[in-house]
Amino acid sequence: MNGPKILFKIPVLGGIPVTETIVNMWVIMAIIVAVCIFLTRNLEVKPTKKRQVIAEKLVGMLYNLVEDTMGPGHKKFVPYIGALFTMSICGSLSSLFGVRPYTADLSVTLGWALVTFCMVQFTSIKTKGVGGWLKGFLEPVPFLLPLNLVSEVANPISIAFRHFGNIAAGMVITSLLYGALASLSAFVLGFIPNAFINSIPIFQLGIPAVLSIYFDLFTSFLQAYIISMLTMVYVAGAGEA
């Protein structure tokens, strides 16, 4: 199993590699933005269009989720959480269209996890001050400092690997299944002496969809929910004095 394909290189700084991951991300971002623009076109105080109701409902749900998880007074995080959630779920779900999901790239999930990490540290410094933030690592007793550091660093790593692992594993299993089903098709149809018929992977039709429900749909939603939830929980936790 290969990693993301390098599609081209930007010829600066010794060639910046642009992988499948990045290009897929751009495409999906464009779709997301287009959908956002479509949903919020011609908004009315008295909504008459279904799409406005849907957009309001989605935004309202997000606000409720953030308020329920982080408590009141964290409204400024809503757009970021929304962007993260949308980016994650659309990336993972893109595997349904045969695209390589960019969430199956560790660099991407690690990038998001590092943003969360930075937000946590920043919020912590903002609420406790630099002294309080540094002192936090010596609590409850100073000799736990190494453990505190490890746990702090472990957070983004665990977030990144969890998301990456789930989606990548789903992708691997799906492709393995496709391979297996192709072999099975070739074996079953092998009795027919026709090269064209032999090459039809008949069992690939329908059967992978069953597993796809779990590996693509379910994990996509779950991981998007988990990464947003953990981000909110950690940031809210850091915001408590």
Place this chain on the structure above:
Amino acid sequence: MEEFLAFVTIDVWTLIFTWGNLIILFLLMKKFLFKPINNILEKRKNEIDEMYESAQNSKSDAEKLLEDYTEKLKNVNEEAEDILKTAKKRAEGKSEEIVSEAKKEAQVILSRAEREVALEKSRAQEELLKEVSGLATTMASKILEKDISEEDHKEMIDKFISEIGDGDDK
């Protein structure tokens, strides 16, 4: 020749692109989704607040009007009663006045009539007295005239009688 990254690797450029993309998507979603929706929600909230306020105002106005009108109606009833009462009183007073005036007038008329009757009576008595005294004088003068014939006498008596009758008739 297709190049691939390793399946599990941390590619710095991908990382940087990811950050950039996340920030871009964050900004774009904020601009195209969250801001317009929040704006419209805010607008709706304001409108609803305004409606509530105006409804409240209308309600209090209506209540005030109702109170006013109830008060006025009560006053009107009282006034009408008053008017009726005074009118009645006045009418009663007037009728009493009229009746008493009429009585008074009647009294006046009656007393005048009585007075007239009394006057007439006294006048009649006076006249009668005058007549009688005249008669007596006449009779005396007649009696004194001796040279009167039988016939004349008779005639004179008849005349006297008729004269008396005439006097009585008067």
